[in-house]
Amino acid sequence: MNSSEIILLQNVDRPNSESIGVYRESGGYKALVKALKEMKPGEIVEEVKKSGVRGRGGAGFPAGLKWSFVPKESEKPKYLCCNADEGEPGTFKDRVLIERDPHQLIEGIIISCYAIGIHTAYIYIRGEFVKGARILEQAIAEAHENGFLGKNILGSGFDVDLYVHRGAGAYICGEETALMESLEGKRGNPRNKPPFPAVVGLYGGPTVINNVETLSNVPHIVTKGGDWYAGIGTEKSTGTKLFCISGHVQKPGVYELPLGVPLKELIYNVAGGLGEGHRLKAVIPGGSSTPILTAEEAEKVTLDYESLEALGTALGSGAVIVMDETTCIVRSTWRLSKFYEHESCGQCTPCREGTAWMEKILARIVRGEGRPEDIDLLADICDNIFGNTLCPMGDAATGPVLSTVRKFRNEYEYFIEHKRSIVGN
Amino acid sequence: MAFEFSAEGKKAFENILTRYPDKESALLPTLHLAQKEFGSFTVDRMDAIAGLLGLPHVRVYRGVSFYTMYQRQEVGKYLLQVCTNVSCSLLGAEKLVTYLGETLGIKVGETTADGLFTLIEVECLGACGNAPVMMVNDDYYEDLTIEKLDALLDQLRRNSE
Numbered sequence: 001m002n003s004s005e006i007i008l009l010q011n012v013d014r015p016n017s018e019s020i021g022v023y024r025e026s027g028g029y030k031a032l033v034k035a036l037k038e039m040k041p042g043e044i045v046e047e048v049k050k051s052g053v054r055g056r057g058g059a060g061f062p063a064g065l066k067w068s069f070v071p072k073e074s075e076k077p078k079y080l081c082c083n084a085d086e087g088e089p090g091t092f093k094d095r096v097l098i099e100r101d102p103h104q105l106i107e108g109i110i111i112s113c114y115a116i117g118i119h120t121a122y123i124y125i126r127g128e129f130v131k132g133a134r135i136l137e138q139a140i141a142e143a144h145e146n147g148f149l150g151k152n153i154l155g156s157g158f159d160v161d162l163y164v165h166r167g168a169g170a171y172i173c174g175e176e177t178a179l180m181e182s183l184e185g186k187r188g189n190p191r192n193k194p195p196f197p198a199v200v201g202l203y204g205g206p207t208v209i210n211n212v213e214t215l216s217n218v219p220h221i222v223t224k225g226g227d228w229y230a231g232i233g234t235e236k237s238t239g240t241k242l243f244c245i246s247g248h249v250q251k252p253g254v255y256e257l258p259l260g261v262p263l264k265e266l267i268y269n270v271a272g273g274l275g276e277g278h279r280l281k282a283v284i285p286g287g288s289s290t291p292i293l294t295a296e297e298a299e300k301v302t303l304d305y306e307s308l309e310a311l312g313t314a315l316g317s318g319a320v321i322v323m324d325e326t327t328c329i330v331r332s333t334w335r336l337s338k339f340y341e342h343e344s345c346g347q348c349t350p351c352r353e354g355t356a357w358m359e360k361i362l363a364r365i366v367r368g369e370g371r372p373e374d375i376d377l378l379a380d381i382c383d384n385i386f387g388n389t390l391c392p393m394g395d396a397a398t399g400p401v402l403s404t405v406r407k408f409r410n411e412y413e414y415f416i417e418h419k420r421s422i423v424g425n
Numbered sequence: 426m427a428f429e430f431s432a433e434g435k436k437a438f439e440n441i442l443t444r445y446p447d448k449e450s451a452l453l454p455t456l457h458l459a460q461k462e463f464g465s466f467t468v469d470r471m472d473a474i475a476g477l478l479g480l481p482h483v484r485v486y487r488g489v490s491f492y493t494m495y496q497r498q499e500v501g502k503y504l505l506q507v508c509t510n511v512s513c514s515l516l517g518a519e520k521l522v523t524y525l526g527e528t529l530g531i532k533v534g535e536t537t538a539d540g541l542f543t544l545i546e547v548e549c550l551g552a553c554g555n556a557p558v559m560m561v562n563d564d565y566y567e568d569l570t571i572e573k574l575d576a577l578l579d580q581l582r583r584n585s586e
């Protein structure tokens with residue numbers, strides 16, 4: 001394992017890293033030149049397939065495979081949407097890529113458009129990232145001035161327009177079909193699938209939706225080849241990943257590591273370990289929706305899609321939330337349930353009602369008014385939601401509740417019996 | 426009531442319309458622009474926007490109510506948006522909310538009598554590595570402590586004089 005490979009973050013610490021001049025000094029836009037002048041679109045799709053890169057937005061779907069579902073010929077225009085909604089609690093990696101290396105992302109988007117035959121792309125960025133949106137607008141203008149965007153890019157005859165679209169505070173708009181609804185000016189209500197966006201997406205045209213981090217990898221795959229990328233990480237989890245580590249560690253932040261790295265290494269070495277005299281209690285490994293790990297599980301697992309799946313959880317967006325022994329699991333789960341209740345779009349009954357019930361029950365436990373039967377009631381509600389909703393958000397909402405009820409049941413029992421937290425607050 | 430974008434706003438609005446194949450898609454950016462110019466959304470303003478975009482009024486109302494960043498009520502000059510989601514809570518966000526409430530003499534959701542500050546709690550702001558985090562209007566303030574909050578409130582008060 002070549003643990004020294006830094007791909008996505010190689011530029012972020014340079015002064016003025018967001019400017020096109022600095023990006024080009026370090027070889028920026030050479031991949032675009034190579035793609036347009038030396039490669040056929042199909043060859044790029046093949047390289048991305050070979051790289052094995054999986055979607056970094058949470059679901060982990062192989063990017064090259066997704067691209068290959070888009071029909072070559074289409075009556076309606078095809079679109080690319082870059083998902084920069086970054087709303088999953090614990091996640092803060094795309095912001096770094098957007099603010100500190102916007103051209104890497106833009107180059108990735110242009111190459112991807114060329115590979116799939118797309119002429120219009122949107123970056124859907126969460127509304128709160130005002131600064132990020134401004135930086136992207138500026139970078140897009142620079143790319144136009146340099147002939148990398150617009151008509152007849154670098155004399156190739158290929159055209160792409162790229163626009164920034166700001167969201168306005170709704171987590172559900174990170175879900176790909178809600179994102180398209182929102183871009184079309186509607187409420188962010190997820191659509192039924194099928195049809196999948198690759199066939200019927202934005203404005204009814206075939207649409208590719210990829211996360212910021214996924215697309216930022218593309219220039220590097222074009223430059224160095226799919227085989228090079230596939231050589232990093234594990235067999236099924238190729239490449240590097242940006243891990244966002246937060247909570248009770250000495251050095252929280254965004255770190256780029258090869259997939260397959262032990263979680264222990266990230267917590268204790270890279271992020272400096274927990275505070276003096278504190279010990280690990282639990283870790284949410286991939287963003288708030290992913291089931292929690294006990295300290296024991298966390299100290300054994302490696303960070304890749306397959307190992308986390310084997311433990312019943314997921315790599316998700318790479319958002320690692322670390323909790324020490326002072327954390328009240330019941331209280332933090334209640335806070336997450338409040339989030340899901342607030343963010344449910346309300347379209348399907350199990351999600352709308354279920355998230356509201358879970359919040360209500362957890363709130364009463366936290367107030368010291370819980371009843372012993374509440375614990376099983378929570379598990380029942382999760383059971384009723386799971387698999388019965390239109391979009392994956394319903395299942396997501398059950399992740400924190402069900403996993404903590406199973407793994408930290410004693411904390412719930414203690415809270416209900418003593419009307420206070422096991423950690424004494 | 427008159428609804429008229431500033432000269433700069435008009436230019437921005439024209440530019441927004443060039444970005445999408447239909448006018449409806451311009452709703453969110455137009456609402457952002459309108460909020461920047463007018464502060465909040467009265468029924469008159471929403472109706473005017475519906476007129477600009479050729480949409481049924483109800484489509485604009487539904488949009489404004491769905492997206493939490495659009496303010497239906499007047500807010501203070503400084504909108505204090507404290508993240509209390511998990512990573513921020515692990516590092517004391519709730520104490521900051523309590524402190525702000527006490528110092529400003531308001532509850533969450535309220536505005537100070539001088540119209541300067543509105544305090545709200547928000548969901549994860551995507552900056553958890555620098556928790557606890559707060560937004561004031563469009564700007565992020567990170568790695569917050571009580572001392573930093575005091576200094577910031579002072580500065581904001583001075584800026585508004």
Ligand SMILES: Cc1cc2nc3c(=O)[nH]c(=O)nc-3n(C[C@H](O)[C@H](O)[C@H](O)COP(=O)(O)O)c2cc1C
Pocket residue numbers: 054055056057058059060061063083084085086087088171172173174175176177209210211212214215391392393396
């Ligand atoms: C409730 C919900 C929220 C999501 N939020 C995001 C998000 O903020 N950013 C993101 O990239 N993907 C998010 N996703 C995943 C997207 O639906 C989609 O899988 C992803 O954008 C595809 O890009 P990728 O294959 O490159 O990961 C979310 C999914 C769900 C169900």
Ligand code: SF4
Pocket residue numbers: 172189190343344345346347348349351352389390391392393394395
């Ligand atoms: S699962 Fe929840 S968020 Fe998803 S469509 Fe149904 S109600 Fe909306």
Ligand code: FES
Pocket residue numbers: 089090091508509510511512513514548549550551552553556558
């Ligand atoms: S939890 Fe506060 S910024 Fe993410």
